[in-house]
Amino acid sequence: MTKILSFNGEKFVFNPDMTILENLESHGIAVEYQCRQGYCGACRRRVTLGKVNYIIKPLVYLKNDEILICCSTIENDLTLL
Amino acid sequence: MAYTTFSKLNNDATKEPMFFGKPVNVARFDVQKFEVFEKLIEKQLSFFWRPEEIDVSRDRIDFINLPDHERHIFISNLKYQTLLDSIQGRSPNMALLPIVSLPELETWIETWSFSETIHSRSYTHILRNLYTDPSEVFEDIVLNQEIQKRASDIASYYDDLIHAVQYFQLHGLDQKEIPYINITGEQEDLTLRIMKKKLYMCICSVNALEAIRFYVSFACSFAFAERDLLEGNAKIIKLIARDEALHLNSTQQILNLWAEGKDDPEMAEIAVECHAQGKELFLRVAEQEKNWAKYLFKNGSMIGLNEDILCQYVEFISNQRMQAIGYEATFDVKTNPIPWINHWLTSDNVQVAPQEVEISSYLVGQINSKIDTEDLGNFKL
Numbered sequence: 103m104t105k106i107l108s109f110n111g112e113k114f115v116f117n118p119d120m121t122i123l124e125n126l127e128s129h130g131i132a133v134e135y136q137c138r139q140g141y142c143g144a145c146r147r148r149v150t151l152g153k154v155n156y157i158i159k160p161l162v163y164l165k166n167d168e169i170l171i172c173c174s175t176i177e178n179d180l181t182l183l
Numbered sequence: 184m185a186y187t188t189f190s191k192l193n194n195d196a197t198k199e200p201m202f203f204g205k206p207v208n209v210a211r212f213d214v215q216k217f218e219v220f221e222k223l224i225e226k227q228l229s230f231f232w233r234p235e236e237i238d239v240s241r242d243r244i245d246f247i248n249l250p251d252h253e254r255h256i257f258i259s260n261l262k263y264q265t266l267l268d269s270i271q272g273r274s275p276n277m278a279l280l281p282i283v284s285l286p287e288l289e290t291w292i293e294t295w296s297f298s299e300t301i302h303s304r305s306y307t308h309i310l311r312n313l314y315t316d317p318s319e320v321f322e323d324i325v326l327n328q329e330i331q332k333r334a335s336d337i338a339s340y341y342d343d344l345i346h347a348v349q350y351f352q353l354h355g356l357d358q359k360e361i362p363y364i365n366i367t368g369e370q371e372d373l374t375l376r377i378m379k380k381k382l383y384m385c386i387c388s389v390n391a392l393e394a395i396r397f398y399v400s401f402a403c404s405f406a407f408a409e410r411d412l413l414e415g416n417a418k419i420i421k422l423i424a425r426d427e428a429l430h431l432n433s434t435q436q437i438l439n440l441w442a443e444g445k446d447d448p449e450m451a452e453i454a455v456e457c458h459a460q461g462k463e464l465f466l467r468v469a470e471q472e473k474n475w476a477k478y479l480f481k482n483g484s485m486i487g488l489n490e491d492i493l494c495q496y497v498e499f500i501s502n503q504r505m506q507a508i509g510y511e512a513t514f515d516v517k518t519n520p521i522p523w524i525n526h527w528l529t530s531d532n533v534q535v536a537p538q539e540v541e542i543s544s545y546l547v548g549q550i551n552s553k554i555d556t557e558d559l560g561n562f563k564l
Binding site for chain 1: 219222223226425428429431432435436439440503506507518519522525528529530
């Protein structure tokens with residue numbers, strides 16, 4: 103089933119073989135990142151709708167609506183701020 | 184309350200706050216109050232590296248050929264980083280170990296400080312290669328006004344806490360016979376809450392140090408390497424930056440655990456009470472680092488980086504790091520003015536020895552001992 107990633111009002115078909123960060127990069131969207139392994143927190147984003155699955159469990163302190171996009175994929179349609 | 188290296192009191196550390204609870208006795212890691220510190224230890228250990236693994240011999244030629252103003256930038260940054268890691272290699276141990284109450288946090292503090300000592304050793308490794316006798320550079324660290332300004336600001340929060348805790352350990356909190364004279368020479372009513380406030384401000388100061396202070400230097404080192412200059416140095420700085428991201432993570436964890444009331448309830452109150460002070464501290468650090476950028480570029484900019492861009496970068500990361508600890512973003516910079524730096528800050532690209540070209544983390548195949556049926560929920564036959 104195709105899943106949709108919405109980011110800053112733009113919508114993309116999500117490629118499940120890549121992380122959210124890689125998906126955004128593949129569409130030429132520059133987002134902030136650093137370690138890409140879930141321990142620095144630079145790619146922290148807020149989710150308004152949907153759920154993510156983590157490939158690497160984040161080590162960073164995250165509030166309820168925050169996720170790391172460098173180490174996660176989407177479980178269902180997801181809206182990111 | 185005297186410090187004891189091994190308290191005989193029966194103690195369940197999982198019920199203690201992070202700091203100012205019962206002293207840690209048994210260093211056990213099978214049960215943990217905050218598992219994240221154990222994870223940080225594992226991560227930090229998996230990052231282990233030694234400066235001698237990196238060949239910096241080619242840097243000498245690059246350094247000799249640099250124009251004077253770029254040499255000033257390079258050496259000043261090394262001096263500043265040497266100062267920062269001199270402080271960080273000892274101060275978390277000195278200030279935090281006497282008051283920590285969780286074994287996993289205690290060991291994290293030791294692991295953290297130890298990794299800073301590796302950084303200190305790497306500056307000697309770099310400088311030994313650039314100078315026949317690097318004494319002049321090291322000796323200037325305590326003479327250079329620009330560095331001294333920052334040094335006293337960082338050290339003051341640590342020293343204030345250490346001083347109060349030392350009094351507390353010798354005399355307790357009863358000040359009827361021996362008044363507490365604080366580090367600035369003034370009499371102060373020392374209570375547990377006041378010590379906790381000193382601790383809060385100290386962690387805020389360390390957080391700002393790891394969050395911003397290092398990054399002006401990092402940016403310059405990577406900007407040289409973008410021009411294929413001083414690449415040995417950049418490789419070392421890359422490893423240092425990887426460690427620093429972990430250290431920053433740990434102080435963010437501590438501040439967030441306090442602020443969200445997940446640890447000591449009194450610390451949650453103090454986080455609210457000292458919010459303005461904490462913010463002011465962060466902004467002061469940002470200002471100091473912008474002044475540092477000005478000092479670096481006083482004789483001229485370097486290709487790819489100037490004072491304006493570097494100041495914008497300080498503001499950008501300040502916003503990010505302040506939000507990470509629940510403070511509001513203050514500066515009006517929305518995007519990273521030097522996006523190329525992220526390539527240097529990526530963990531995947533860190534190369535240590537030739538045999539581990541791709542894999543920067545040795546620690547693989549760890550076993551999770553806590554498994555219940557829920558973990559197998561996704562299995563289908």
